[in-house]
Amino acid sequence: MPSARMTIDPHFAIGRIRRRLFGGFVEHLGRHIYDGIYEPGHETADAEGFRQDVIELVRELGVSTIRYPGGNFVSGFRWEDSVGPREQRPRRLDLAWHSTETNEVGLHEFSSWLEKVGSDLMMAVNLGTRGTLEALDLLEYANVPGGTELSERRRANGREEPFAIEMWCLGNEMDGPWQLGHRSADDYGKIAAQTAKGMRQIDPDLKLVVCGSSGAQMPTFGEWERVVLGHTYDDVDYISCHAYYQEKDGDTGSFLASGVDMDRFIESVVATADHVGAVRGSSKRIDISFDEWNVWYIDRYEGVDKITGIGNWPVAPRILEDSYSVLDAVVFGGLMISLLKHADRVTSASLAQLVNVIAPIMTEPGGPAWRQTTFYPFSLTSRLAQGEALEVKLDVPTYETARYGEVPLVDAVATHDAANGTAAVFLVNRSTTESISVEVDVVSLGEVSVRETHVLTDADIHARNTLEDRERVAPAPSDTVALDGGVLRLTLPPVSWTAVALG
Template identity: 45%
Template sequence: MKATATAHREFTISKIDKRIYGAFLEHLGRAIYSGIYEPDHPTADTDGMRGDVVDLIKELDVPVVRYPGGNFVSAYNWEDGIGPKQDRPVRLDLAWHTSESNEVGIHEFADWCKSVGTEMMLAVNLGSRGLDAARNFVEYVNHPGGSYWSDLRRQNGQEEPWNVKLWCLGNEMDGPWQIGHKDAAEYGRLAAETAKAIRAFDSSLELVVCGSSHSGMPTYPDWEATVLEHTYDVVDYISLHMYFANHEKKTGNYLALTHKLETYIDTVAGVIQFVKAKRRSDKDIYISFDEWNVWYHSNQQDRQILNGGDGWPHAPALLEDIYNFEDVLQVGLIINTFIRRSNVVKIACIAQLVNVIAPIMTERGGPAWRQTIYYPYYFASRFGRGTALDLAISCPTYDSEQYAGVAYADVAAVHTEDDGVTIFAVCRHPDEAVDLDIDMIGFPGMRIIDHQMMVHDDLQATNTRDHQDDVAPKQGAGAKLADGKLSVSLPPYSYQMIRLGR
């Protein structure tokens, strides 16, 4: 089977905001406690943070991490996580029916972010709280000193402000499951007034307003239109969330779900343009896709805790999806979609980073390891920074049960910051290779400097504590670059990264 593409140096989509490769950590399950924080762990530093996890995250070069939620933030008092740990209250978390010790708060999280080389993306509670708590939190985090909240931060050991630039105005406020759920007009007004107050403190801050929790919400896309009409002048991004599942165990249908993702992004981009035109505005608003991942493997096992059957446990195992090779392909497809939509998607956060639907797993007192989906995320974050190329592609297609015309070869290309080119390719064909030829126009003197491949004869293969490398990349073979044409064979159900340079 043949597929062809053209990559032209001058045919571009957008410069990729590096924050498209961001991540998310919520006070949920074992994401924080025994995920990043485990004071008794053999690798723990003086702050109680796991060194083995720090090393794995530093490999990923994560540009930004969203915190502390998620559903958790909608009933969270940020003040509970400051001051001496022995004085911090234990709270009941209504979102996940667990207890929260507050051993980790803004100080601990900020120090951890510095240790892994990432920036903070903080969320304020617009569920059970509102404008006043939000502005106080911003002042505590960002004001140098000489005010009540900034001086309290200094008293608590942090002399200099953290100068966090990116703030989320609540989380999934369209969802009836959310603590303090509001309708679009109610939330839009609250978000607008909160944004105005935050901008009165610092007009340079970047603000994210809540969009639809997923594209199946009954209020979508009216929610986006109403919320943006209230907030367009005072925010910079609107958030979208989407999770991917294969309950039916039909791989072809599963790998076609990125068509749903593309439609979701394109629809909200259209709503943004509608509101912009309606308001006669010159301002552009972009998408922050700040929750995305595969999530379905753990649904059944989580029911006992989420239904309150175990009382209020602290940091139980929740949402611990064990990812397989099939999920490698899905994550590769999702990231390719974000690259191709980088003109409107400027921030994206894989949800989450450790243990909870995450690329990294840990064992209490034991090792940490890379789940299967770690690798496509790693390759994109490390080698997908630059400018997205607008490829012209011709490829055979198939029809899934939901979508027609699904390409067997999904390809994204990035003109990298060091004047190379990185190609990310996923083959959706179950039993036939796709021979891909790409005309590289305007890229003279290139050679193949790296070729990585992920392929496995078992779509259900996983990485575990005792077999951490069952699903891992290997050196690719057979790719050729001659006379300005890159030729590579994409085996059935495979992921590949090819880097060109000089």
Template identity: 50%
Template sequence: MADQLQAKMILDKNYEIAKIDERIYGSFIEHLGRAVYGGIYEPGHPEADEQGFRKDVIELVKELQVPIVRYPGGNMVSAYNWEDGVGPKEDRPRRLELAWRVIETNEVGTNEFVDWAKKVNSDVMMAVNLGTRGIDAARNLIEYTNHPSGTYWSDLRRSHGYEQPHNIKTWCLGNEMDGPWQVGHKTAYEYGRIAQETGKAMKLVDPTIELVACGSSNTGMPTFPEYEATTLDIAYEQVDYISLHQYYGNRNNDAANYLAKNMDMDHFIKTVRATCDYIKAKHRSKKTINLSFDEWNVWYHSNDADKKIEPWTIAPPQLEDHYNFEDALLVGSMLITFLQHADRVKMACLAQLVNVIAPIMTENNGRSWKQTIFYPYMHASIFGRGVSLKPILSSPKYDSKDFTDVPYIDSAAVYNEEKDEVTIFLVNKHLEDAITVTTDVRSFEGYSLVEHIILENDDLKAVNTVDHQAVAPHTNSESKLGDGILEARLPKTSWNVIRLKKSN
């Protein structure tokens, strides 16, 4: 019988995990498919601004409050010459873009992207090419972006109309360099050496930057986690973060197993964390390497369609996953996993932001809309600022094809002392039943229930389209708070955001 399942939780303001680095709500724009051309940039569009950027997309990105955006790749960066994308547009070359086998027009490059990032109130996480290039191109690029004036590259930037330096502070040393698909693929030793020397040169130009070294492309790589260990063993003192990438899919149409895949992400984070700490101990270092989960999402819907795309076209519709409701649930659980590891996961990038495996979709010369995954991402970004708390949760569990003892309830909580607010994020993975969660919140004396936001749909395969938002949040809940006890009914397969605020 429904509604009889129960979970219990204790939430105490003293059970702190860590202050949340807001950059865990970052995203990613690669020169891939329609992410740039037809996504953020479409000069002929009715909503285009004076630079050709779509204002409707800008407004949707601003709704998400994205703090940092990784650019320009991705696989694309490993054969990219950054100089192609600066200076007068009429002088920029068209190139064969080898990663995705398209024509890159270079209409948008470093300066334009920095301008766009400012329009959406975001910082830039810039990647350098360590596939076909290396130390020289990287040191020139950071001189171009970050040095004030008086040198060749900084004065070239000024001649391009950018008097002040961009001051980009977060840099990725290449992308997925362990992957055989990568142009300029490298062994761990080869990559460790180029990362070490490139990082050294870049920090000589600007000692205030932070550097992200490549880890394994995913947990299925045969060299995982040895690639991380070797890379860090060589480049430990030059780098500040190690990157993690992971995508999930539901190709076998097994919802119970699919919704448990954030447990794999949890294991991935713990393994990389342990690897970092082993190298820290080996080096007798006082420095801690933190984690940058700078590619993560659901990705599988578009795989078959992508095989049919003609090569060497401009901005074809690549990787255009149309997300359903169960995808939004898993995205919610993945965000919860980041919050549970806020002490070490300091950056994360939902890959990507517009059209390409993205929360935002557009029509060329037409409208834009929110995919199902837009909502948990937005809720976490807006309400997930503050200190991550450790909920003590007792939840019923289930077993699936690949996982055992899967909690039906995923939970994370964020305490914003400045605003006197507490937000609890919860996912109910039960395919048939609602679950009532009873939470002891007595340490938050004087707090009252502000709202309980719910994302639910009876159809796990429901999708949003430009004409119809089948999956959208509502606040019609049966939650109540009294005498320090919060009682919340979580509908079957639902994403939930419960907000408490101190009463005046």
């Protein structure tokens, strides 16, 4: 059996873990809103039409700030459509996903839902088909207490107090040719800077996110970040990263190493941002909002789900409803490890998405809601990862991958909360055939004991939770964990994600 050794030491701090790292993303897309979070006829629906079984699962998931309303959807979004009396709201064509948007759920309703699930709103503005003026109007409507036409309109629409939205995204994936309003880095950088400056004239304390590349594979990646930040560096707080992963051509080894690609992506963007700052002689630091990340089988959408036809604009179609396996969940858990390993600079992140659409939670109209396999690494990491992220010193064998070269068989990160004396370690075993024994030196943590253990694995790595078998896959306690003399010992099964909480 291969073996690995690692050390957990509070002196090896990476950075403080912000709650925004465990954010989510809700887009007007497919069955995410309608038949997802909102289904007035469902037996669990509350007075506002929101499914309470979904609310309970979102609370359990532990999401903090939720990005809304898109995504590609936002580049054709007219925010005014989503407020005011429902019976007067227009139905619109959503060009991003070739659907009809009813606007039955809008800003007021979604904010109410956020209060129910205990999350904050991260609002995206349309810089695709609209611009600075419309963004300023939305900010005035949402955040100004009263006394102006738009703030008084909000009050007339039933919201006396401001929404007090702190975090705002300046458009979405503006480097993507698929995006309405797609433009060059120079053109986008100019409108983003102009919009940011105007928004700060209303509220200088906003947290603003400028669009980075929509993926590290984009031909403009790197140069896009440099040019955009050249325009916006003084006016924004974050630059965005987006990344999705899928198994391709049966290359399981590379898929399991997806976290390696995420690590490189983050480090490249940090280097570019710091270069722009150095050239400007600025002491300011730009952080990363990794506000779209997940396992997504995008080839399925392109080949099967994509809707076409000028007369075919369905409401809430079943698209992007990936069913996640144990293998997907292990990769997903590895991506969360990568985010924690960069907690010094990735201070906000949004799992894309939450319900039905490439989501950890699934629903059936008139039926149940259930947890996908990916639900568990997120909910457990969100709950257990507190305090500071710690760099772990890993001594572990490697294996060769077709896409990323030689990579470690085990990836891991630890966290430590000095205030309450707790710690946690998160690990993935990327081997498809062998268990790996791990020894962890925890002497520097002082007197601790094992509080809880969780391991997600299965003899069938393609097992998944479905409508017919909603609890086929779930984490179980590890029966291999032992702590003695300051050494934590455990065995990682093949293709597994493990969490151990200490305290």
